[in-house]
Amino acid sequence: MTRATDIVELSDQQRLVRDSVREICEGYDDEYWRERDREESYPTAFVDELGEHGWFGILVPEEYGGAGMGTPETVVMMEEIARSGGGFTASQAVHGGIYNSVPIVRYGSEALKREVLPAVAAGEEAIQAFGLTEPNAGSNSTAIETFAERDGDDYVVNGQKIWTSRVDASDYILLVARTTPLDEVEKRTRGISMFLVDIDEAVEAESLEMKSIPKSASTAVHAFELWFEDLRVPANRLVGEEGAGFYQVLDGLNEERLVIAAECVGLGELAIDRAVAYANEREVFDRPIGQHQAIQHPLAKAYAQVQAAKQLTYSAAAVVDAQTGTDVGARANMAKYLASEAAFAAADAAVQTHGGFGVATEYDVERYFREARLTRLVPITQELVLNYLGEKVLGLPRSY
C-alpha cells in the first residue's frame, strides 16, 4: 500500500527508530490485527517481539538498561506502530508498558529502579497497567476514593478502580490511591500517592478481584474493573513521596499526551492510505471512484488535518526534548485534541470511500473508525482538553 506523503522532516535518530519499528511491524499483517479484533485477543506475539528488541526501555535511562531516548523518538515509534496497520489497538497494547515506567524513573527509590527497570527494558517484565479512574470519580480524578492506609511496614489498600487497561498483560499495576482523606487536605490535589502493585501477589493473597469490561473498540486490549480488599503493599513499593502522587501523575502528562497524539496521527494516516488505495482501484460508472470530488475532498481535507496535527505534535516533542523549561501544556493539549479529530475525520472518510464495504470487517476501516472514535474519549475526553485550553491558556473562568 502506498503511503501518503509525509511533510515532517525526521532527524537521523528518528529515521532509525521509524525504520527499526517498521521492520518489526511488517511481520504482523492485516489478518493478524483482524484476528485479534475478532477474537478479542491481546497481540502477545507483537508485544513480545517489541519487548525482545528493547522497545519498552525507550524512555528508561541507559544506566538501567534502557535506550535513554526521549519524546521525539517515542512519537515516531508510536506513530509508526499505529500506521503500520495495527492502528490504535496496536499502539494501545504497547503504550502503558512504555509510559508507566516513567514515574519509576523520575520518582522511584534507587532500590526500586534497580529492581524493576532493567527487567522492563529487557522486555522480561511489564508495567502495562495504570489504575487511576474510578466509578464515582470519572474525569474528576482527585475525587478518587481508593484508600491506602499505612500499617507498620505496609500500606493496606481498599477500593475500586474501573477501566484499568492491560491488567492481563502486566506484572504490575501502577496504582493511584488516597493516603490522606479528602476532607483533611488543604488542596484536593494533595494526599494522593502512587504504588507499584505486584498483580500475582495481590491475586494470590485474595486481595484483588478483577472483571473484564466488554467493549466495542480496541477489543484486543482489555480493560478491567478492579476491587481491592485489604491488599497489603510493602511501603518500599510507594513510588515517590507520600501525598505527592497526583503531581507525579501530572508531571510527564504533556509528553504522554503528545505520544497519544502521534498514535492518532498514525491511525489517521493509515485510514487515508487505505481509502486512497481503494478509491484508485474501485470502478463504478466506468471510472475510479477516486475521480469524484465527493470522494477526493473529504480525504484531502482529512490529510491536511492529520498533517497539521502531526506538525504540532512533532514540533512540541522537539521542545520537550530541548528541556528548555518551556511549558508545552498548551501545545500538547492542542495536539491531542486536533489529532483525535483528524483521525476521526480520516476514518469516517475512509468508511464512506468504501461504500458498503466500509462496514465489512475484511476492509479494516470500520475497525479504524471504532478506534478513532475511542481516541476522542481516552485517555482524557476532548471536553476536558478544551477545559484546559479555555482556562489555562485563554484565561477564562474555571468551569468545574
Ligand SMILES: Cc1cc2nc3c(=O)[nH]c(=O)nc-3n(C[C@H](O)[C@H](O)[C@H](O)COP(=O)(O)OP(=O)(O)OC[C@H]3O[C@@H](n4cnc5c(N)ncnc54)[C@H](O)[C@@H]3O)c2cc1C
Ligand atoms: C478503553 C478504555 C481504556 C481506559 N484505560 C484506562 C486506564 O488504563 N487507566 C485509567 O485510569 N483509566 C482508563 N480509562 C478511563 C478513561 O480515562 C475515562 O473513561 C475518561 O477519563 C473519562 O472518564 P469517565 O468515563 O468516567 O467519563 P465522565 O467523567 O463520566 O464524563 C462523561 C462525559 O461528561 C463530560 N464531562 C465530565 N466533566 C466535564 C466537565 N467538567 N466539563 C465538560 N465536560 C465534562 C466528559 O467529557 C464526557 O463526555 C479508560 C477508558 C476506556 C474507555
